[in-house]
Amino acid sequence: MTLDTPTLLIALAAAEFASALILLAFLVSLKKANRATRLAFAIYAPAMFLVACGTVLVAFRSEISAFWSITFANALFLIGFALRPEAIAVFYGRPARGWMLLAALSGWTVICIVPDFFASFTLRLIFVQSMLLAAAAYSVWRVFRLNSEHLTSVRLFMVGSFLEASAYLMTIGSQIIYQHESLKVFANPIQPLAYLVLLMVAIVIVSASFVAMAIERIQVRFEKQALTDSLTGLANRRAFIKAAKRWFSSTAQTQAYTLILIDIDHFKSINDQFGHTAGDRVLASFGTAMKSIFARAIPPGRIGGEEFAVLLPETEKADAVHLLGRLREVISQCAICPKSEASGITVSAGLITATTSHDFEQAFDHADQLLYEAKKTGRNRHVALDKTVPSDELTIVNTANQPRGMVASL
Incomplete structure (x- = not known):
């Protein structure tokens, strides 16, 4: 041819x-x-x-x-x-x-x-x-x-x-x-x-x-x-830990960070009293608030049923506590059920401020212990520790002296 x-x-x-x-x-x-x-x-x-x-x-x-x-x-x-x-x-x-x-x-x-x-x-x-x-x-x-x-x-x-x-x-x-x-x-x-x-x-x-x-x-x-939690739109546990470890490995020099683990108080009671649809609505609203307030952080994640995590690079403890306070203000105004006036969603949190010279998994476990301490001492509070300051002592902050809203009183 x-x-x-x-x-x-x-x-x-x-x-x-x-x-x-x-x-x-x-x-x-x-x-x-x-x-x-x-x-x-x-x-x-x-x-x-x-x-x-x-x-x-x-x-x-x-x-x-x-x-x-x-x-x-x-x-x-x-x-x-x-x-x-x-x-x-x-x-x-x-x-x-x-x-x-x-x-x-x-x-x-x-x-x-x-x-x-x-x-x-x-x-x-x-x-x-x-x-x-x-x-x-x-x-x-x-x-x-x-x-x-x-x-x-x-x-x-x-x-x-x-x-x-x-x-x-x-x-x-x-x-x-x-x-x-x-x-x-x-x-x-x-x-x-x-x-x-x-x-x-x-x-x-x-x-x-x-x-x-x-x-x-x-x-x-x-x-x-x-890698995404379908209900909240946040990273799931696997994706969050993967992103956090990627940030750790990418830092050329030792940098400070704050890791926060957050748990919605009495979430099981919300499901029992108002139904799982209301519980899902609370989780979705919480995810939206997390993405808005922690926009500059490593993408926050839902690491358990009602447990969330956020890693804040180059953030001191005081700044992290301030952001956590903003989150509390937003979610405290969320209605649990459209047909009910019940609100006042509260959270417990564990915060640890450390440097990338520390192992991330150890920091995660430590933050989890701090979260447990916040829940054990009455909920609606955060427990913080700054490991970048050798003399820093464990700080327990009760967000409200009196329980607020229906959920807080459960």
Whole structure:
């Protein structure tokens, strides 16, 4: 088989059809993906089918009329490639604007209805290739701007888009340089072949990277679910300890920190008196308050039923106690049940301030002992110890001299 332009066009169309089928098959199998991912594939797969159909029409241009091989084929190219940045936007949960599709079709309509424009092969080619280049560049810009999930497979998408843009620039450059009808791009036996091969590789890479991005998103979501407490949105015990140890190992110098373990007082009584729905509501509200107040800390975690932990890097005991006080104020105003005026949720806490020269697990066990001491001595209080000060003594602070609210009196 001779490696000529028609042969490469058929090969390119085959690659485009294969990419479309892979995207379509992946769409059918995307049962665990979110709605944005499925909708993005529902846009991208048909777009690749349109591009492939356009390539087939160009491959058989000697056997069909100019309407099909030029007017209709290029319209399919413009629609297909203009839909890709829209698929990218939808993939990241943004609305499809459609302005590039409108601009491409409007420009192509003008070229087709003006005889002098349509008669110019150079003008037609430069316009179509410029629009395809703009679509590729816009897709890259959208991926770069919207990739808040930090998907690593985006790099493969960038590589494919760069190769695709290079193919378009190659064709545009040749036409601008020669500026002569007799030197059409496909009259050169080398440049069109390089263009088609480069475009074929680029389209396969871009389509494969789009699938890889979807797979990576699903994996990231599952990993996040495995490390997140679904009720509170906080890190679970495993994730919290992992993040804390990662911070310990990443500190180049010895740094101070405060570790706080917090327990909601009389939580079992809340479940018994108001029901588990009310208990879940308390936990969810507590998680929201933790994320808000300890926003600059290592992500706080729910390490047990009603027990929580937070690690505050470079934080002295007094500052940690202040943040704990803010948390008490917020949760004391939380209603346990919408149909009841019961409130006054209280907590007990154990705080230990130490340095990274101490073992984290020992500090965790020590904070747990301090929490136990706070609960044993009456709850609604915190017990603190600063190990960075050799002479520091155990501090027990009763938050309220008298129990507050219904829960505190249980």
